[in-house]
Amino acid sequence: MRVRFWGVRGSVPTPGPSTVRYGGNTVCLEVRLADGTCVVLDAGTGLRELGKALAAEPYRDKIHLFITHGHWDHIMGLPFFGPVYVKDTTIVIHPTTERGIIGTRDPIMFDTAHFPVAFADLPATIERVENLGVHRIGSASVRHIELNHPGGATGFRIDDGDGTSIVYLTDNELNPPTAPKSTIDELARFAEGATLLVHDAQYLPADMPAKRGWGHSVVDEVIDLAKRASVETLALHHHDPDRDDAALDAIAANAEAWVRGTGVTSVVAREGLELALHRRG
């Protein structure tokens, strides 16, 4: 399996000189399964560049889209995703546990008030999966878990036939002020042994308690989860819009120190980062 980060920013795009190294596009990951199938995790503004890369390839198989939830930073790229305007393209939109705005009705940005093109007029074929069970896609299976986020969000685990796996958990608050949808134990079991865990790490301890209940996690707690789940690589993701490149460098250095000797490798996600996953051991 191969994973590429096309957008790593949370909340809102942050272009400009202070974010140029990690990138300002909102969240979007491309996952290429062992059999070449393209799976997209979240449709933030990073999706636009991914669309251009797929067109240049060109990629002809179905594109599978998993969107964690309907907050703007996770759906803003969809109207600017080139493949939706290509007639012979098929895009499969998979459902989320909460707010079925992506899976069960037309995405809000195609209501012609927010964007000029209506969903029904998109040239591509859009298939929508309605049931949330275990999905078989190409060489992989995909499972889901409910996350702790205002309005709800869904996390995904993709286990590929080549023995590699990615767990994608954003937006998620590991220690929410109210009863969690999924406890840390449940999340650790879900992520157990993953080749790559990509987790929301928007906050630092200094952001708390002001941002408790906002639905995002503190870096330290995310590292604890990665250790507990014995994942191979942890990617800190969904960066705060106020975190500039220097601040993310500091997080990277701290995270590396915290995981040293634990068997976990940490990385701070940045636009353009590509990880080739290999079966463990």
Ligand SMILES: [Zn+2]
């Ligand atoms: Zn978000």
Ligand SMILES: [Zn+2]
């Ligand atoms: Zn959100």
